[in-house]
Amino acid sequence: MDLWEAIRGRRSVRSFLDRPVTRETIERLLEAATWAPSGGNAQTWRFVVVMDPAEIRKIKIVSPGLLGDPAAVIAVCQDLVQARAKGGNLGETFLAPVDAAMATQNLLLAAYAEGLGTCTIASFHRRGVSRLLKMREGVEPILLISLGYPAESPPAPARRQEEVFIFGANRG
Amino acid sequence: MDKARLEQAVFELVGYMVTSGRNLLDETPLYGPFRLVDAASRLILILGKEGIASDRLAAMQEEIDSGKYCVMNSKQEFTSFLDSLVDALVDYAGFEAGGDIKEQQ
Numbered sequence: 283m284d285l286w287e288a289i290r291g292r293r294s295v296r297s298f299l300d301r302p303v304t305r306e307t308i309e310r311l312l313e314a315a316t317w318a319p320s321g322g323n324a325q326t327w328r329f330v331v332v333m334d335p336a337e338i339r340k341i342k343i344v345s346p347g348l349l350g351d352p353a354a355v356i357a358v359c360q361d362l363v364q365a366r367a368k369g370g371n372l373g374e375t376f377l378a379p380v381d382a383a384m385a386t387q388n389l390l391l392a393a394y395a396e397g398l399g400t401c402t403i404a405s406f407h408r409r410g411v412s413r414l415l416k417m418r419e420g421v422e423p424i425l426l427i428s429l430g431y432p433a434e435s436p437p438a439p440a441r442r443q444e445e446v447f448i449f450g451a452n453r454g
Numbered sequence: 455m456d457k458a459r460l461e462q463a464v465f466e467l468v469g470y471m472v473t474s475g476r477n478l479l480d481e482t483p484l485y486g487p488f489r490l491v492d493a494a495s496r497l498i499l500i501l502g503k504e505g506i507a508s509d510r511l512a513a514m515q516e517e518i519d520s521g522k523y524c525v526m527n528s529k530q531e532f533t534s535f536l537d538s539l540v541d542a543l544v545d546y547a548g549f550e551a552g553g554d555i556k557e558q559q
Contacts, residue, residue, distance in 0.1 A: 343469030
């Protein structure tokens with residue numbers, strides 16, 4: 283798929299078909315995620331994949347932003363202990379979430395190219411999700427991604443360009 | 455719906471509402487009204503599976519679900535949507551409980 287087609291075509295999907303996504307497909311998406319840049323090449327991200335519907339329902343209880351019934355949920359996490367060890371305070375507090383976001387965007391575009399719908403979710407209770415996923419100390423979920431074959435094609439929201447593109451200094 | 459499935463559905467709704475209560479301390483203010491109307495829709499869904507259904511409840515759920523995501527577009531659009539829901543409530547308030555909407559319009 284053409285890159286621009288994926289960039290412009292991807293939508294946040296919140297309604298999914300009752301159709302499984304194979305582990306092999308998800309592994310391709312995870313590979314795409316790990317090709318994202320990371321500050322200082324830290325690569326301290328972790329990806330926890332949940333495909334069991336019963337487990338997904340549990341995660342939904344503490345994740346108000348997780349809507350619909352996706353085939354899989356991917357918790358994009360960061361090992362904050364490693365992030366601090368590699369990047370200091372900047373690594374832990376700034377680079378770790380930024381890196382997670384860049385990896386997430388790679389995954390979203392790759393998923394779209396596979397015909398999948400996704401939604402990035404920040405509305406979840408971090409400690410609640412960590413406990414449900416039995417994450418070890420120091421590893422924290424930054425974002426959740428719901429994933430499945432889309433049951434909807436949301437229209438593209440308008441893109442604001444006025445005052446967004448700034449060329450030259452001292453105009454922000 | 456048997457008792458265990460009903461309890462599970464209610465527990466999940468309680469989870470949605472309680473976690474929303476906590477998270478909304480830090481989230482986009484517009485998500486508060488969104489979660490409220492979405493919880494109303496979820497409640498109607500649960501009641502419907504339990505056999506407690508009516509035309510006006512079904513109509514309210516349909517109106518909520520068809521427009522709730524406009525919260526992502528603009529505050530003005532979402533506000534108009536919420537106003538339209540209240541208008542619908544007023545329209546249906548005088549209807550006989552459990553009655554046929556078309557007969558009463």
